[in-house]
Amino acid sequence: MLTIFAELYEKVYAQLLEFINTNNHFAIDLLYGRLPSTDLYEVRAILLGRMGRHGKALETYVYRLQDFRKAEEYCKRVYQPNGDTSDVFLVLLRIYLRPTAKPVTLTSDLLKPALELISRHGPRLESVETLSLLPPLVTMKDVQAFLVDALRAPVFDATVVKHISKARSDHVAKRLMALQTRRVKITDSRMYVLFSFLIGFSVLLSISPLVSSSSRCLLGKKGF
Numbered sequence: 001m002l003t004i005f006a007e008l009y010e011k012v013y014a015q016l017l018e019f020i021n022t023n024n025h026f027a028i029d030l031l032y033g034r035l036p037s038t039d040l041y042e043v044r045a046i047l048l049g050r051m052g053r054h055g056k057a058l059e060t061y062v063y064r065l066q067d068f069r070k071a072e073e074y075c076k077r078v079y080q081p082n083g084d085t086s087d088v089f090l091v092l093l094r095i096y097l098r099p100t101a102k103p104v105t106l107t108s109d110l111l112k113p114a115l116e117l118i119s120r121h122g123p124r125l126e127s128v129e130t131l132s133l134l135p136p137l138v139t140m141k142d143v144q145a146f147l148v149d150a151l152r153a154p155v156f157d158a159t160v161v162k163h164i165s166k167a168r169s170d171h172v173a174k175r176l177m178a179l180q181t182r183r184v185k186i187t188d189s190r191m192y193v194l195f196s197f198l199i200g201f202s203v204l205l206s207i208s209p210l211v212s213s214s215s216r217c218l219l220g221k222k223g224f
Contacts, residue, residue: 002171020046045074054078054085060091063099066106068113071095072120079124089124093117097133111135117144122146 020031020043032047040065048057054074061071075088094100096114113137118125122145134143 017042017046020050037177042070049074049078052084054088055091055095058088058095059099062092062095062110063106066108066115071113072117075121081124089117089121090126090129093125093130093133097135111138116141118146122149 020026020028028047028050032044032051035044035047041060045057045060045065048060049056058074061067076086076093079088093114096110096117099110107191108218118130122130125146130146140147200221211220
């Protein structure tokens with residue numbers, strides 16, 4: 001009996017989702033106002049999106065449903081390169097890395113879907129803003145593909161290099177503080193860990209012929 005009821009519920013719920021996704025013959029804001037605040041979260045997300053409240057819709061997918069795949073699919077569906085939703089992937093990245101609303105208890109780390117989003121949709125993310133959102137201890141390897149694309153892009157300039165340099169400097173500073181706190185012996189292998197990002201960035205520069213001369217000059221001033 002319970003199985004039959006569950007199957008019926010899923011069927012009816014799927015029909016409801018299809019209806020509110022495709023039908024224009026109802027008052028979207030009125031229906032949204034009648035929804036319970038503690039249930040039907042996917043219905044709420046769809047209606048929020050149809051009202052143009054994309055940030056709130058994505059917060060519902062991420063914080064309430066914790067369905068990162070549907071959040072990404074939502075972005076792909078509404079994204080318009082030269083329209084009002086050109087920054088929707090960046091909005092999702094901010095939700096992952098800089099939440100403005102207090103999320104409910106999450107069962108998974110939001111850094112992983114954030115890095116996966118950068119990996120899959122790097123060309124749709126603004127380079128400087130993306131780098132500024134990354135936590136200091138994200139490694140060069142974690143975002144290597146994104147950085148290579150950024151280096152090759154015509155809009156890549158000294159500002160991007162500045163953000164990369166600052167992020168890596170923060171990385172070194174935190175590692176040094178951790179080592180000093182533990183009073184460990186600095187061996188050759190530990191020095192390699194601390195400065196491996198320098199080598200990695202040099203490799204990125206060597207494989208990217210489109211890095212501007214101003215960017216290289218800035219790197220020279222920073223000691224790379």
